[in-house]
Amino acid sequence: MLQITIPRMPAEHAFCSTHSPIPASLVTDSHFFQYTSSNSPAIADSATIQFERKKTIYSQHDAARHCYKVVKGAVRNSRILTDGHRQILDIFLPADRFGIETGDTRSSTAEAIGDVVLLRCAHTSITRLNADQPETRQQMLAMLSRSLCRAQDHIVMLGHQRGEQRICSFLLRLAKSQGCPVGEAFDLPVGRQDLADYLGLTIETACRILSRLKSSRIISVPSRRQIIILALARLEAAASGNI
Amino acid sequence: MLQITIPRMPAEHAFCSTHSPIPASLVTDSHFFQYTSSNSPAIADSATIQFERKKTIYSQHDAARHCYKVVKGAVRNSRILTDGHRQILDIFLPADRFGIETGDTRSSTAEAIGDVVLLRCAHTSITRLNADQPETRQQMLAMLSRSLCRAQDHIVMLGHQRGEQRICSFLLRLAKSQGCPVGEAFDLPVGRQDLADYLGLTIETACRILSRLKSSRIISVPSRRQIIILALARLEAAASGNI
DNA sequence: CGGCATGTTGAAACGTTTCAACGAGAGTGG
DNA sequence: CCACTCTCGTTGAAACGTTTCAACATGCCG
Numbered sequence: 001m002l003q004i005t006i007p008r009m010p011a012e013h014a015f016c017s018t019h020s021p022i023p024a025s026l027v028t029d030s031h032f033f034q035y036t037s038s039n040s041p042a043i044a045d046s047a048t049i050q051f052e053r054k055k056t057i058y059s060q061h062d063a064a065r066h067c068y069k070v071v072k073g074a075v076r077n078s079r080i081l082t083d084g085h086r087q088i089l090d091i092f093l094p095a096d097r098f099g100i101e102t103g104d105t106r107s108s109t110a111e112a113i114g115d116v117v118l119l120r121c122a123h124t125s126i127t128r129l130n131a132d133q134p135e136t137r138q139q140m141l142a143m144l145s146r147s148l149c150r151a152q153d154h155i156v157m158l159g160h161q162r163g164e165q166r167i168c169s170f171l172l173r174l175a176k177s178q179g180c181p182v183g184e185a186f187d188l189p190v191g192r193q194d195l196a197d198y199l200g201l202t203i204e205t206a207c208r209i210l211s212r213l214k215s216s217r218i219i220s221v222p223s224r225r226q227i228i229i230l231a232l233a234r235l236e237a238a239a240s241g242n243i
Numbered sequence: 244m245l246q247i248t249i250p251r252m253p254a255e256h257a258f259c260s261t262h263s264p265i266p267a268s269l270v271t272d273s274h275f276f277q278y279t280s281s282n283s284p285a286i287a288d289s290a291t292i293q294f295e296r297k298k299t300i301y302s303q304h305d306a307a308r309h310c311y312k313v314v315k316g317a318v319r320n321s322r323i324l325t326d327g328h329r330q331i332l333d334i335f336l337p338a339d340r341f342g343i344e345t346g347d348t349r350s351s352t353a354e355a356i357g358d359v360v361l362l363r364c365a366h367t368s369i370t371r372l373n374a375d376q377p378e379t380r381q382q383m384l385a386m387l388s389r390s391l392c393r394a395q396d397h398i399v400m401l402g403h404q405r406g407e408q409r410i411c412s413f414l415l416r417l418a419k420s421q422g423c424p425v426g427e428a429f430d431l432p433v434g435r436q437d438l439a440d441y442l443g444l445t446i447e448t449a450c451r452i453l454s455r456l457k458s459s460r461i462i463s464v465p466s467r468r469q470i471i472i473l474a475l476a477r478l479e480a481a482a483s484g485n486i
Numbered sequence: 487c488g489g490c491a492t493g494t495t496g497a498a499a500c501g502t503t504t505c506a507a508c509g510a511g512a513g514t515g516g
Numbered sequence: 517c518c519a520c521t522c523t524c525g526t527t528g529a530a531a532c533g534t535t536t537c538a539a540c541a542t543g544c545c546g
Contacts, residue, residue: 079395079399081399081403082483083403083483083484085403087398087399087402087403089395089398089399100384100388101388102381102384102385102388102389103385103388103392107392107395108395130377130380131377131380134373134374137373137374137380138345140384141343141345141383141384141387142345142346144384144387144388144391145343145344145345145346145387146345147391148387148390148391148394149346149350151391151394151395151397151398152322152332152350152351152394154394154398155330155332155394155397155398155401156322156324156330156332158398158401158402158443159330159401159440159442159443160324160326160328160330160443162533162534163533163534164533191492191493192492192493192494193492193493197402199402200401200402200403201534201535202534202535202536203492203493203494204493204494204495204534204535204536204537205533205534205535207493207494207495208494208495208534210494211494211495224492224493224542224543240325240326241326405501405502406501406502407501434524434525435524435525435526436524436525444502444503445502445503445504446524446525446526447502447503447504447505447525447526447527448501448502448503450525450526450527451502451526451527453526454526454527467510467511467524467525
């Protein structure tokens with residue numbers, strides 16, 4: 001099922017601004033928990049893996065045996081509902097970690113949006129690291145805690161914001177995470193359908209809102225997958241619901 | 244600020260069906276992590292505490308020093324938005340645990356809805372327990388993981404369900420958690436405003452939907468805080484969006 | 487080039503919010 | 517006991533935003 005290839009050289013991180021490149025020889029489980037590289041001892045069964053566009057990283061109801069860290073690309077975490085619709089729970093960008101689960105089976109599905117490079121770490125290694133290293137333990141909890149906080153942000157967005165606010169907030173988050181200055185284009189890592197499914201809208205509504213933002217000269221859309229912020233202040237105002 | 248009283252006898256758990264009563268002498272941090280009582284050794288600085296109706300348990304931006312387990316009553320976990328609105332992130336019922344946070348400060352507020360009895364456990368004790376006991380470590384992760392899963396359920400609800408589905412799902416969850424048979428009344432632990440803020444609706448919409456369910460004889464509402472399910476199958480159908 | 491997935495736009499139907507008015511119940515004090 | 521007040525819940529009508537269904541446009545790839 002899983003489409004795993006060990007890449008020759010995982011050193012280039014084109015989309016990853018907050019994450020320093022890690023030499024292949026130092027890619028270990030320990031790195032999984034670190035923001036910056038260091039020279040801690042190597043631990044077995046860790047690896048960088050690649051997934052092609054649209055491949056499933058894990059599925060709902062699968063056994064949960066690994067967790068991951070995004071090196072390059074974007075991953076969508078979603079649930080399929082009984083009515084066939086899909087809700088995207090989170091979108092993971094470079095430096096985000098995901099896949100910790102304490103139940104035996106996955107409660108959601110993770111898929112590569114474009115081509116993706118991940119760092120993978122076995123849950124068994126984590127348990128071992130947890131036993132040995134207090135700071136890893138802390139990191140684990142912090143990771144889950146951060147996921148929870150993000151889910152709560154998402155709840156607030158879906159519970160109390162209109163479509164326009166949701167789109168604007170999301171664009172701002174993306175621009176920020178890519179360190180993109182005003183006036184320069186940044187990548188939209190997802191298509192319109194994913195955008196809509198993440199924001200709890202239909203694809204048509206998402207489209208219309210983007211068109212409206214374009215025609216009010218708040219953003220420009222040089223290509224389907226790129227956005228330029230033209231008026232940051234107005235975008236921020238729209239994100240918080242003013243006018 | 245905090246309204247803490249050590250109760251004489253925390254043995255009666257009127258609202259708590261899934262939770263076995265714990266003798267006062269055995270209320271320890273270890274109990275915090277257990278589903279059923281046992282005779283593990285007592286550990287210091289744990290306590291049952293009470294909060295009166297509407298009192299704050301902790302506030303957004305407070306230092307995070309304790310976590311809690313509901314013994315009796317209901318707690319709402321919410322965020323106040325910049326526009327003054329409020330989103331309720333979760334409602335904790337007996338046996339639910341909450342308040343684990345790895346950042347220094349709270350990202351949300353917890354308040355007693357009615358009068359509440361809680362078990363409290365210091366984060367420092369948790370760190371200690373984490374170091375000593377692998378199974379506590381596992382429980383901690385499981386607790387956070389369960390919170391995340393609940394938050395994701397909430398996201399799905401807000402992202403893809405209509406008002407009626409949200410209300411029906413919530414009523415079903417409540418009836419289930421109280422082990423209430425069809426035809427008997429169960430408590431609605433929250434008022435209409437809280438119901439609306441949890442489900443991402445206005446109070447008027449929540450009201451109208453309840454009235455509609457009442458007039459279609461799916462539920463009956465003997466008092467403001469009580470519900471009787473008259474037609475379980477139809478309530479379940481409505482919860483999953485079938486007509 | 488055709489074929490297919492993806493994105494865009496329009497108009498009507500639908501659900502939710504808003505604003506406003508009114509009702510029901512609990513607690514207080516005369 | 518009643519009248520008063522305050523909070524909480526209920527209902528109506530118009531305004532608003534979103535969805536639905538349909539048609540059409542764009543880009544990509546064999």
